[in-house]
Amino acid sequence: MRHLLLATLGLALVSAPVMAEPNWPVAAPETQDVSAEGLAAMDAAVRAGTFQKITSVLIARHGRLVHEVYFDEADRESRRNTRSVTKTVTAMLVGAALGRGDIASVDAPVMPFVADHAPSTIPIRARPPSRSRTC
Numbered sequence: 001m002r003h004l005l006l007a008t009l010g011l012a013l014v015s016a017p018v019m020a021e022p023n024w025p026v027a028a029p030e031t032q033d034v035s036a037e038g039l040a041a042m043d044a045a046v047r048a049g050t051f052q053k054i055t056s057v058l059i060a061r062h063g064r065l066v067h068e069v070y071f072d073e074a075d076r077e078s079r080r081n082t083r084s085v086t087k088t089v090t091a092m093l094v095g096a097a098l099g100r101g102d103i104a105s106v107d108a109p110v111m112p113f114v115a116d117h118a119p120s121t122i123p124i125r126a127r128p129p130s131r132s133r134t135c
Contacts, residue, residue: 027064034066
């Protein structure tokens with residue numbers, strides 16, 4: 001699993017020039033201990049079809065965007081289907097927060113942690129959602 005995560009991260013680090021929002025600090029990969037060659041190899045593998053259905057990769061390290069690339073006709077303003085990766089990253093972050101004691105349990109309500117970032121068009125449920133084991 002660690003090798004898969006590293007390969008995915010490595011793929012995310014290679015590609016076109018960084019095009020970040022003005023308020024997100026940008027840095028050259030090497031200044032944040034990220035291999036530009038590794039990023040280029042990742043981008044090449046995505047373009048070659050080694051990793052299918054990847055449309056974009058953004059990598060931040062130490063609070064700085066070091067890699068942003070799009071592999072289709074769309075751009076940063078386009079909507080992306082990120083369901084699977086979002087679940088994976090969320091699970092990793094929740095696990096890390098549980099390990100550090102930042103979250104008491106997997107049953108803790110989510111909204112207190114993200115209330116200032118919640119979309120206003122999505123109603124907040126009064127009851128906790130059911131937990132799925134299928135991811």
